[in-house]
Amino acid sequence: MSNKLRFGLPKGSLQDATIEKLAKAGYNIQVSSRSYVPYVDDEELEIRLIRAQEISRYVEHGYLDCGITGHDWIMENGSKVHEVGEFLFSKVSRRPARWVLCVPEKSPVKSVKDLQGKRIATEVVNLTKRYLKKNGVKADVEFSWGATEVKAHELVDAIVEVTETGSSLKANNLRIVDELLSSTPRLIANHTAWKDDWKRRKIETMAMLLKGALDAEAKVGLKMNIAEQNLAKLLSDLPALRNPTIANLSLKGWVAVETIIDEKVVRELIPQLKAAGAEGIIEYPLNKVVY
Amino acid sequence: MSNKLRFGLPKGSLQDATIEKLAKAGYNIQVSSRSYVPYVDDEELEIRLIRAQEISRYVEHGYLDCGITGHDWIMENGSKVHEVGEFLFSKVSRRPARWVLCVPEKSPVKSVKDLQGKRIATEVVNLTKRYLKKNGVKADVEFSWGATEVKAHELVDAIVEVTETGSSLKANNLRIVDELLSSTPRLIANHTAWKDDWKRRKIETMAMLLKGALDAEAKVGLKMNIAEQNLAKLLSDLPALRNPTIANLSLKGWVAVETIIDEKVVRELIPQLKAAGAEGIIEYPLNKVVY
Amino acid sequence: MSNKLRFGLPKGSLQDATIEKLAKAGYNIQVSSRSYVPYVDDEELEIRLIRAQEISRYVEHGYLDCGITGHDWIMENGSKVHEVGEFLFSKVSRRPARWVLCVPEKSPVKSVKDLQGKRIATEVVNLTKRYLKKNGVKADVEFSWGATEVKAHELVDAIVEVTETGSSLKANNLRIVDELLSSTPRLIANHTAWKDDWKRRKIETMAMLLKGALDAEAKVGLKMNIAEQNLAKLLSDLPALRNPTIANLSLKGWVAVETIIDEKVVRELIPQLKAAGAEGIIEYPLNKVVY
Amino acid sequence: MSNKLRFGLPKGSLQDATIEKLAKAGYNIQVSSRSYVPYVDDEELEIRLIRAQEISRYVEHGYLDCGITGHDWIMENGSKVHEVGEFLFSKVSRRPARWVLCVPEKSPVKSVKDLQGKRIATEVVNLTKRYLKKNGVKADVEFSWGATEVKAHELVDAIVEVTETGSSLKANNLRIVDELLSSTPRLIANHTAWKDDWKRRKIETMAMLLKGALDAEAKVGLKMNIAEQNLAKLLSDLPALRNPTIANLSLKGWVAVETIIDEKVVRELIPQLKAAGAEGIIEYPLNKVVY
């Protein structure tokens, strides 16, 4: 087993995104409906697909050497694991998942203090109990098997539910009272595995490549030509173009400027570049960025 | 409301393509089945999804500041709006949608003149009436709720229907008699919004980025190495390589040539480049091209 | 017909992959459910979608000028055609399809010799008969219409089935006894068409572009900056960086190194590059690579 | 054509229900995706599938001899046709479709009178205009291509929309101001066809069988045994058991009572029957009921 790393990936809603990101990192995984062990094109890896809620538990116990799961479930399970790094997956909002305390819009509940003696439904029973304790509130917390949002209206007094953009809460006429936890995906490792040199190096390499791939999703390459005389002003006016590669062109007096920038500033930047005299601006996609 | 731009996107068949193109332009939109207001990662925008047939009407009335819809529906509705620009979406054919007058293959109708006193079914009643009037033909035009192609065979004498490649008409054994209108997607703005400085600049920026993204779909980056002595001939023989960036390599006597060209000429060009002595030719994808 | 090339593509499981690869090569094909002749944006081409099992037969007879199909079916049909080239499609495993002789895990059969007088089910009856003959074994070979794997357990004594990763065989508790044939997609041409100058040049151009597109899937562009003093060591230590383009930067003492490498070595290479002093490493995708 | 009846069925949301009901009436129809003329196992019939909105128009013009469509679209089109009968299709609610005038829950509009000078979106433009005229209200009525409910909140002041249970309106936070029309499916005939003896008899037979099948859906057969001495009281107490068939049993003093009743009273009736001494009560389904 010394040359195998057992890696747990979250089955379910994050599964496709995780597999896609790992492919970008260079690890191609193929899930078969006929077998519960996915194929991966790296003989040093063994992939297991496990519910995100349970990964930290199996990493802690050592059944997995490492895994990707949410910060929320590591906290909920109270798992003792080594956290290797944080990874942001969602391209659209790039916002973390938030576990929030919600009540119906017309509820008299204004703060967690108003929940004394009430009943709360949630999938994260431990997180909720700790939160209530911290706030000095005593309330019944019951495990919700699903459709938690609907329960807030008549079955319980409040819920603790996860949201990204808040639109599902709004559609259910729920009001956010407080936020318990903000959660992002993490790569975690078993403490013993992390002390094994080979495993640690393997995990660190994968983390570097995965980070390179995720960083690349939020960045783009930008190239443009500019007259040498305008270059200094361009660079001083636009600090976003940090550390550009500047190459001489055969055309006298012109240089090619190339840099990597955050994709989200492009929509502000391109109009400014044009104004500063840049020509032939092109933006191209990246697979990985490693500084 | 002064810092909000209300933007109408076409719901339905063009919806996914439009959202994908706007993402390439830098505006990420997330449609929720639970809410009719899509999420967009720009706080200055408010997105509305509305049927393409109706967008120009609501832009004209000012309920929307601007929107993307087809030239055909702007004409059909006779909407008084400012046209900001034309955008070609379809990658495969890059051909505009055409509204054509069709009859069954075996119909005696040879030209619009033969439709005097006949019955025509169409979704574009106004366009059709104007077309008939222009041709001095009197005929009944009735609104078709769908499946118009099938009607041409027994319920009416002719139809006016939209087609891109003509293959659906052929499959229904229909013959094109005439073309009424060729239509492409347009970005349109309400006249008052267009006079508002902030809104106009916002619209123009979006138009520039969207155009950059669409242009990039039809173009690719091309790089190759060539001996300096062959460079002049290469450039004179291949005018498609306009304005290449030529960088010196450390290897004496060789240069790197890089340019942006129309993707559709690549299949002609690459064999010619090889013949001219180019080596290590690579083609890479682009996100945006802004001249 | 002199300016038309009739090109057969495999209908079914390989269809989408083939169309996607041809799009990358520069030929955009649109399959319509209403018409059996797909649209292609090249007037010199006529596309036909035909089952992979039959393409070589129709190329041999001249109904098609050329086509893409598996080596296995060319062999099974014994078709006399010109093989233009081999193309690897599957990104995940990049492994060829293998036709293997299988028996249930608990079967006493250990080699093909043990099949004397037995019964074998397969879709490739001719290949199997030839294989048995070569091995001096007499056995009944019957055509299997599908679900061949299930038959091995009670309806026949062995099967000859195709597999890529072997996981479906494992899920059916089957053991591989021998391999009959390893097969990859091929571009084949009719012998007469191949002698026609125009057709041959057209086929060769398409082969070159398709190969360029497929090669590009297995490769990536890599760029980095490095201090000039570290360059020589970097290049000698890392032979994978063959023939890099080295451009001078305006920053004295630093150069930009750019090269095209196999994507599958990236995950080994990037940690080594960092160790060797490379900075700002970026990996970008390619559309085509033509040497 | 004298022995053919051309029958129009509503394409779309009512299509499957209509075909199922006609099958119960004894006419089996098979719709093919490859042909726009459905197969029917009656050589005297020719079926056409046409949008419900258009059927009355084509019946009026004589392209169809008869058809099934909603009362609402007959009214909207103002078609001059013979109405053969009314048919209730929906099993769950058995409630007619209602076209209602709606506004957002918080709108100040309380009655149609408050819409003077306002804008209304609807699919039934003619019905709405007539309704406004009858109420002496002048307002703009614009054709809505779909998603009408969403428009009420910001694009127009009110909508006229169809609803069955009202739950979709409630989900969109809309309030019903008034009802314009209550609509049920109708069998209609062209006036000339109705005067043709053969066609009229054919239509009447189909109407009788279709009515028999629809009536049977709302009814069930009920059988029970009862001691003869309790029979008179049973029948007088339970008038719902009208005209039962009473058969002597071989067991002296007992009779079998059998009748056809509305399915919706069964849930009240069975407890009463048991109380009245009935034994071995069984309920069985019916295909047709013709009085």
Next chain:
Amino acid sequence: MSNKLRFGLPKGSLQDATIEKLAKAGYNIQVSSRSYVPYVDDEELEIRLIRAQEISRYVEHGYLDCGITGHDWIMENGSKVHEVGEFLFSKVSRRPARWVLCVPEKSPVKSVKDLQGKRIATEVVNLTKRYLKKNGVKADVEFSWGATEVKAHELVDAIVEVTETGSSLKANNLRIVDELLSSTPRLIANHTAWKDDWKRRKIETMAMLLKGALDAEAKVGLKMNIAEQNLAKLLSDLPALRNPTIANLSLKGWVAVETIIDEKVVRELIPQLKAAGAEGIIEYPLNKVVY
């Protein structure tokens, strides 16, 4: 094995219909995606799902005791099996599947004689060869792996294809030249199994119940009341009411008439029954009919 009957059912297009009919016969089968042996609620049965094309082969060899498959594939395979009975499955058309020789509508081929020296594609190679031989025609017959209809237009001169209603042939612009074989589903048994008393009785019982269930699909129960004085005329006028059960009602002078008739005559019969004085006519569905 003495108390087990191994029963082959056709996998694929007939599968759901066959399982539904067997459920009506009283044998409930549950197919699992996880197991290739379906569950059946009869411990004396072992079900196997096998392609219709192959069942007769495995029944002949004794791997199956009996099975349901088409007459066509028994003939194509030339299997020596005992035919227990014929079963009609399709409710809509109740027409057998027909294997027909087809050519494009505009083909000069008028009869099989015109195919001398030509090429024919088909899935039933043996049937086609025997048919050609019988007609004294020599032609190449090649196995078609699918989409045979499309081939008739350019790849071969004619096809032999299966059709039920002919509508798919018409949609492909094909003309039927001749019919080779009309085929219906058959229950077949292995000759040795048929000689085993227990197996034969089991097969016969299943055949009787399956026939009872299929007969019941084509029949309905009909009940009505009629005045005794009208009864004789009713019965003599309507021979379709053969062997009715006539029960006395407690209402003097009236009888209840009940019978089982073909469902397809109901649409003619009910109007006649009403004319003859019948009242309270009800039609009810049947599960099984065994004479």
Next chain:
Amino acid sequence: MSNKLRFGLPKGSLQDATIEKLAKAGYNIQVSSRSYVPYVDDEELEIRLIRAQEISRYVEHGYLDCGITGHDWIMENGSKVHEVGEFLFSKVSRRPARWVLCVPEKSPVKSVKDLQGKRIATEVVNLTKRYLKKNGVKADVEFSWGATEVKAHELVDAIVEVTETGSSLKANNLRIVDELLSSTPRLIANHTAWKDDWKRRKIETMAMLLKGALDAEAKVGLKMNIAEQNLAKLLSDLPALRNPTIANLSLKGWVAVETIIDEKVVRELIPQLKAAGAEGIIEYPLNKVVY
């Protein structure tokens, strides 16, 4: 609220079956994707769809007056509710769901005693803990969020999982060690609601009708004619025909025998009836059977 009964139905896998059965009982429910309160055609009912795991909890607390859920979840939750009755839903197997202790086929574990100090994953943590305690075994029990079967092979030592036919366990190569609980659907009521006269009568009526509908699924009506002289022997030989209704026919010497029997004996009975001289045997379906 006095005239409303709040009724909880299980959301998810049992949902469609429950709604279908209630429709057969006479209560038509329509679930809307837009609203979490389903429509029901009885104004005295309010339906709530809640996960089966949670219904007993909400019935106990009085948020629901009654509900349908499994015996297993009532036990797991330890809910104090009134059990009104047991209802069997699954037609195919009619077997209860069984919660079983499973281990991999090759596990050394032979009985629950072998699990001392081991780890068990299950969705029914409380049931499992009670079971272990009863057997004097100490083991870790952890909640499984799903895919429990896969865990047994490497993540835990045993699982407690639900099964109906056992085929999924077999497909996962698991062996049943013991059965903890056999569970069927139950109608349960809140203790206070059960003491309310109106609610109790309403619940009892619904229970009677639902039981009548479910009983009817397992039974069929059987009718046949027989010569009076053979009747006595028929009845004595076939006790399954208990309490038949025997009606005189107008044909002298013949009687009609009609009875209700278990559908599962039909396949044995019909051959015996024919042997005993019965003629014209028909089997018909039932909607409800209430003794």
